[in-house]
Structure formats: structure tokens, C-alpha cells
């Protein structure tokens with residue numbers, strides 16, 4: 001209860017910050033994208049994990065304010081990074097299922113805001129989870145069409161861990177699959193997870209999708225992912241999520 005009411009004020013109090021975790025293109029070894037991840041610096045509790053406060057925000061409705069705040073930050077930041085890091089930089093933003101409840105109007109507003117800021121849709125990727133696509137609400141389909149028309153990428157987070165069927169891959173216009181860290185963690189050349197990763201990459205490429213492997217922590221995991229043609233990797237091997245200034249410095253140094 002206490003966290004819930006404090007979270008409502010945390011945005012205005014400047015306690016929420018967006019960190020950015022680099023996403024590396026495996027073929028070129030370059031930082032070409034980043035995932036924006038929220039951090040809450042609580043005055044007494046210290047750092048509160050989004051794994052704790054996002055579910056609270058979803059239950060209490062604060063997710064709408066948090067989501068709008070994060071989007072606005074990302075637009076501003078992406079506009080600056082287009083100039084500084086290159087016009088092809090892509091920033092991905094996690095969007096909760098609850099943010100789809102209001103239908104495509106929310107995202108139509110986002111598209112207007114991008115246009116006003118002079119940031120092309122192609123610089124933004126929306127990360128959603130498989131569960132959202134199992135919901136047959138027509139608003140979801142319309143929202144995804146809205147993203148597609150604006151050139152905004154759509155990425156499936158935690159791919160392979162949900163209870164969903166694969167049929168949504170042909171029903172919706174998806175651009176990227178993010179292989180969940182639970183598959184990446186124990187990659188070994190003769191293990192089941194390696195076979196699963198390879199199958200995901202083959203399937204994705206046949207469907208015209210790109211693949212990001214999450215939770216890449218070792219050079220061996222990276223090499224195995226390269227071997228099966230995985231497109232991108234994200235994880236502690238490259239960097240944790242870092243403040244915007246650090247991401248900028250890291251990217252300028254790395255490329």
C-alpha cells in the first residue's frame with residue numbers, strides 16, 4: 001500500500017529514471033539498439049526493482065502515467081541520439097498490456113508526438129509479451145497496425161516462455177523475437193537450449209523476423225549464438241542497463 005501511493009508521486013519527485021541496456025549486432029559487433037528499463041531510486045529503500053514496482057503500477061493504474069513518462073523520455077533521448085550516435089539507432093520501450101486497454105488512441109497520440117519531435121517511427125521499438133497477443137480484443141490488433149503504419153517496430157519479449165500458441169506470428173505484424181534468458185543461460189553445443197535457440201532463429205528468419213538473444217553473459221554463449229545466425233545480443237557480457245550518459249559514452253567508444 002505504501003509503495004503504491006509513493007509510486008504515484010515518484011515520477012514528479014524525479015525518483016524514476018530510465019536506464020539503457022545496449023543491444024549488439026552480432027555480425028558487426030556494434031551497439032545498434034538499446035532497451036530502456038525503468039529504475040526507481042526510493043529515498044529510504046534505495047533502489048526498487050521494476051520487477052517489484054511494475055506489477056504494483058499495473059494493479060493500481062499508475063502504469064499509465066509511468067508509461068507516458070517513459071515514452072516522453074525515450075522520444076527526447078532518441079531525438080538527441082539520432083544526431084549524436086547516428087540516425088539508425090533504435091530504442092526499445094517495454095509496454096504493459098494495461099497500456100493497450102484504452103485502444104489505439106494512446107498510440108495515435110504517441111505517433112503525433114514523434115512527428116512533432118521529428119523522430120521517425122523507425123527509431124522506436126515497442127516490446128510486448130506473448131500474452132498480450134492471446135487477448136482477442138480488437139483494440140490490440142488496431143494498436144499494432146497503428147505501430148506498423150508509423151514504422152514503429154514491434155518486438156516479442158521473453159519469447160518462448162508464455163503459454164501461447166505460435167499462431168499469433170502469422171496473425172500479427174511482428175518484427176523481432178527476443179529469446180528469453182532462460183534459454184540463453186545454459187547454452188552448450190549439445191544441449192536442448194541450443195537446439196531451441198537454433199529452431200527459433202530458423203523459424204524467425206523464414207518468417208522475416210529478426211532475433212535478439214537476451215541474458216548473454218559469456219563469450220561462449222555469444223559464439224554459439226553467432227554460429228546459429230542470431231542477429232542481436234543483449235546481456236551482461238556487453239553491459240548492464242546504464243544511465244543515458246553512460247550508454248552514450250559506451251556507444252561512442254564501441255563504434
Ligand code: G
Pocket residue numbers: 036037038049050051054070093094095096241
Ligand atoms: O531490469 P530489469 O530488472 O531491468 O527489469 C525487470 C522487468 O521490468 C523487465 O523485464 C521489464 O519487463 C519490466 N520493465 C522495466 N522497465 C519497464 C518499463 O518502462 N515499462 C514496463 N511496462 N515494464 C518495464
Ligand code: G
Pocket residue numbers: 021037094157158181214215216217234235236237240241
Ligand atoms: O524486459 P525484460 O523482462 O526482458 O528485462 C530484462 C531483465 O533482465 C532486466 O531485469 C535486466 O536487468 C535483466 N538482464 C539483462 N541482461 C542480463 C544478463 O545478462 N543476465 C541476467 N541474469 N539478467 C539480465
Ligand code: MN
Pocket residue numbers: 035094127157
Ligand atoms: Mn524487455
Ligand code: NA
Pocket residue numbers: 157158178180181214
Ligand atoms: Na525479456
